[in-house]
Amino acid sequence: MEKQTVTIYDVAREAAVSMATVSRVVNGNPNVKPATRKKVLEVIDRLDYRPNAVARGLASKKTTTVGVIIPDVTNVYFSTLARGIDDVATMYKYNIILANSDDNKEKEIQVLNTLLAKQVDGIIFMGNHMDDQLREEFKRTRTPIVLAGSVDPENEVESVHIDYVAAVKEAVRDLISHGNDRIAFISGPLSDPINGEYRLKGYKEILAENNIEFDENLIFETDYSYHAGETIWPALAAAGVTAAYVGDDRLAAGVLNSALDAGVKVPEEFELVTSNNSEITQMVRPKLSSITQPLYDIGAVSMRYLTKMMNKEEDVEEDKTILLPYGYVKRASTK
Amino acid sequence: MEKQTVTIYDVAREAAVSMATVSRVVNGNPNVKPATRKKVLEVIDRLDYRPNAVARGLASKKTTTVGVIIPDVTNVYFSTLARGIDDVATMYKYNIILANSDDNKEKEIQVLNTLLAKQVDGIIFMGNHMDDQLREEFKRTRTPIVLAGSVDPENEVESVHIDYVAAVKEAVRDLISHGNDRIAFISGPLSDPINGEYRLKGYKEILAENNIEFDENLIFETDYSYHAGETIWPALAAAGVTAAYVGDDRLAAGVLNSALDAGVKVPEEFELVTSNNSEITQMVRPKLSSITQPLYDIGAVSMRYLTKMMNKEEDVEEDKTILLPYGYVKRASTK
DNA sequence: TTGAAAGCGCTAACAG
DNA sequence: CTGTTAGCGCTTTCAA
Secondary structure: OOOOOOOHHHHHHHHOOOHHHHHHHHOOOOOOOHHHHHHHHHHHHHHOOOOOHHHHHHHHOOOOEEEEEEOOOOOHHHHHHHHHHHHHHHHOOOEEEEEEOOOOHHHHHHHHHHHHHOOOOEEEEOOOOOOHHHHHHHHHOOOOEEEEOOOOOOOOOOEEEEOHHHHHHHHHHHHHHOOOOOEEEEEOOOOOHHHHHHHHHHHHHHHHHOOOOOOHHHEEEOOOOHHHHHOOHHHHHHOOOOEEEEOOHHHHHHHHHHHHHOOOOOOOOOEEEEOOOOOHHHHOOOOOEEEEOOHHHHHHHHHHHHHHHHOOOOOOOOOOEEEEOOEEEOOOOOO | OOOOOOOHHHHHHHHOOOHHHHHHHHOOOOOOOHHHHHHHHHHHHHHOOOOOHHHHHHHHOOOOEEEEEEOOOOOHHHHHHHHHHHHHHHHOOOEEEEEEOOOOHHHHHHHHHHHHHOOOOEEEEOOOOOOHHHHHHHHHOOOOEEEEOOOOOOOOOOEEEEOHHHHHHHHHHHHHHOOOOOEEEEEOOOOOHHHHHHHHHHHHHHHHHOOOOOOHHHEEEOOOOHHHHHOOHHHHHHOOOOEEEEOOHHHHHHHHHHHHHOOOOOOOOOEEEEOOOOOHHHHOOOOOEEEEOOHHHHHHHHHHHHHHHHOOOOOOOOOOEEEEOOEEEOOOOOO
């Protein structure tokens, strides 16, 4: 039992054909006489030959692997996207190199470069903020890139996500319809376009449509953690809030428990809706009303989109951004 | 802007040195005169040269990427392990190819083979059951493999995890100390050694030590989902259970809510402890008492262990399994 | 300290 | 339908 590395050459010799022929049968090229194919296949089986993907990649300039940049796998929002990505990647015979970026600019760029060095055929990027530097890096490469569940305000790089503005409007509209007029907007960093531009825009719009004055004191900017929400109630109470829209489920669970632990009745005295409809929304009591997003599908569609770009398929979308449908489910955290 | 692929050859020409020299500076080989190194570095920078990792891999037979087989990234238990793995992988300049297996034997084997075809330098496997077939596949390859948070009952392949038997004993002991003598054991498939062998063993042992007769009707075998727990209360009630040990947090959240929704008082009428101390345990009310496992560390240590094996370091552990410390935190779900 | 040259294992024209 | 022949871009002896 030694460093037995069976190569295509060994197979060719044993089968008494050329390497080219072996290559053909391995790659399913139809131009091979059935008899020879059978013979080669037998030898491959007998020798337990396994094509070396690295050599293949070097020769063909295709690695059948795509890079996936993710802020943190540990966050269900992203891991769900990742699952969708991996599933369709597998479907199309691709593998995924997963790299955590912590949403950190330096890491993102550095990871991007090592992915490129590894010659990935494409890249799926998930992140909360796309800035100019990153956009520049993206433009420097000819490797296709698509953003999954993330937005590029400049709309220069292809992306797939939901219509955040409309979704937030729908959620807040529900709150307004119950008579609330002091509704908190609680989200992660407003510097993330998804919060500061889209969601906030939806929030403001629906307020305006209902003649409710926008009050800056009702905007609560935190991070995405459960912990951030856990201690927020006093601030909400001080602002005279009776309802809240929250941009992240874990954060929402924190907000909910924070209110509950303070003796507040939900939804009687305080209503809240969250944004991702992850399992968490149903594990807490009362269950959380939430915007629903087809996270798995966003990942899946992103990857599908990427395959089209990698194969230079003709029918790539005219528009660079694909919008998937969102929904809204009412549960016990709202009246 | 064309297919500009700058190769090591271009750099060599521009810098008026040989490819070998360029290779040396790129790889930090000390045998290069500072002056030449500087010159080469300048050209590299000017040409924006980026070494092709695939070519490198073919020539050196090292890809600096490791394969990670995971049942489902979407599960925090595993994604936390994965995060630990990725972080130390990055630290050691490795990248990770992440592949979901759904705990499915065929997929596992198939994924293993494509990983091997891609010439990964090592593999980290996470899965609930190691069977003979898989073990055979593992033994066929010379690529180092370590199990993270998973066990090989035969102890033939290296692994890192906690002492499940002892951990369960501690958790159940707490329940017993509160006077409970009809304690349910709720877990995923008993065919998974971690449940059927280790945890169950701990459960039986501590029962025996306290002269409590083992009752098979108190064993509830389900899957790992939240949903599975959500409907379990009637069965528990029928069995006259007053406490339960649960093998998975999501499952535990389901069990808890199932009891709560049936009007049962926790912990007054029903106590329960769970196993992974994920964030979920603190999001539900009452918060769940739980065994604590250093999940991130298990991932990190696994990867560190793997690097040692890949570098054939001398001081690889004598024993094939590394046990990390566990803990137990009491919260409101137990008296 | 540096260079020449032989591969690594496979694909992809190009002939035949 | 099959074989020949170049590489793909880099590492790695072996000499110098």
